[in-house]
Amino acid sequence: MSTVLLAVVAVILCILFRILNVNSQPYKPVIYGRDRNFIENILFIAPFLNEPYTPTRLWGFSGHVQTILHSLIGRVRCPWPIGGRISLVLPDKSTLTYDLYEPVGSEREDDVTVAICPGIGNTSESVYIRTYVHYSQCHGYRCAVLNHIGALASVPVTGARIFSYGHTDDFGYMVDNLIERYPNTKLVLVGFSLGGNLISKYLGEDRKRPLNIVGGISICQGYNAIDTMVHLLQWQNFRRFYLYIMTDNYRNIITRHKRILLSPEMKNRYTLDENMIVSAGTLPDLDEAYSRRVYGFESVTDLYKWSSSAFYLDNIKTPMVFINARDDPIVPEQLLPVAREFVSSHDKAMYLELSHGGHLGFYEGGLVYANPVTWLDRALAGLVGGLLMAHDKAPKDAPAAAREPDLIKSATIIYRDPLDKTQNL
DSSP, X not given: OHHHHHHHHHHHHHHHHHHHTTTOOOBOOEEEOSOHHHHHHHHHHOXXXXXXXXXXXXXXXXXXXXXXXXXXXXXXXXXXXXXXXXXXXXXXXXXXXXEEEOOOSOOOSSOXXXXXXXXXXXXXXXXXXXXXXXXXXXXXXXXXXXXXXXXXXXXXXXXXXXXXXXXXXXXXXXXXXXXXXXXXOEEEEEEETHHHHHHHHHHHSSSOOOTTEEEEEEESOOSOHHHHHHHHTSOXXXXXXXXXXXXXXXXXXXXXXXXXXXXXXXHHHHTOOHHHHHHXXXXXXXXXXXXXHHTTOSSHHHHHHHHOGGGXXXXXXXXXXXXXXXXXXXXXXXXXXXXXXXXXXXXXXXXXXXXXXXXXXOOOSSSSSOOXXXXXXXXXXXXXXXXXXXXXXXXXXXOGGGGOTHHHHHSOEEOOBTTBTTOOO
16 A cells, blocks of 8 residues: 555656656756847846846746746735826826836936836736836836726726727827926836737837837737637647636626726627627637727737737837747747747847746746746846947947957857848857
8 A cells, every 4th residue: 555655646746846847957048139239238238148047946947837826926025116106098088097116226327217018907016017116116217017908996997998909009108108207218118928019019010109219128928919819729738728817807807897898888889798798718709709899800810910019020120129938838939930030130139038937937046935036027127228238339339348248159149140040150
């Protein structure tokens, strides 16, 4: 009996170790790009991007655990930064809010504002956003965080809609308002997941944008909503489970504001069936019942194409940095070539691809208890500084010894010649 029990325990441990992927090891991020000077600027400010990312030893090598812990707890010992809430009434009568946080504990010569677009249904009150804001404040950056319309229970919906995957006007209104308040500030746009898609689409759209924008940073976006849904509808790697959670969260936001969004007038105007909305089992079902009708699309496919940054990337002229993890269960590796191809054909662009990190996790350090500040928080602070340096072209005027030219030579970098997609330099 004891032998059987030991065998069962051994099998359970083997399965657990396989799920946790504890046999894996830290790897350096792979850096894609063709603009050597741009990448040098980034690595000059954030040389640790050329070092192995070391997840929390016991569970951090599992993309699932990183993703689930990020969703459940967000960050370890999360601070609550002090700021103020700005409210804007938009032309369509929607009430848009964003939270504004001034820098603390660090003096900078230049005025810099980080404009943050959170993930789907997230706000300035989300734990990972609060941690990043506090860390950025301590580096001397002002932060502005968009609250997706409908996501804050304390802010009523006053218009005919909530946020959507591709509606960039809300973020644009926040940016414009920031420029009115701080005409001389330098703006760096940072987007998480859905927010990464939105800032990328915003920068690639045919629209007027402030000249103050220094660059954009996109984290863990899926680039193409059509292809993303194809993968999320599969049961492989528990993707259907994650899709169910996202569907439930989005549906809860709609039903929370049903007095406005599902009023008789709204149902008649957009041909909405409340039973179809409540019973929708997947995001495509929910988008068929609600989103595509409110936004005036003939089909869900049309909605997804309009929403996807992949169809706008080629028009981006602003310096860009993309970050994805290959073990992200929500954004599978098959979706990542979009970013690789973009940076291979555009200057002032860089793509960081990590082996581990999950979806917005990137916990690091420790055996079981992760560090309070994640690799992602540190990376974003460094990337903002690198984008500012690239904008000011300071490294070109610096003494040769101070520029540490060997940094770029030792990095795991794949430079792409657009005429030779297989060339590694």
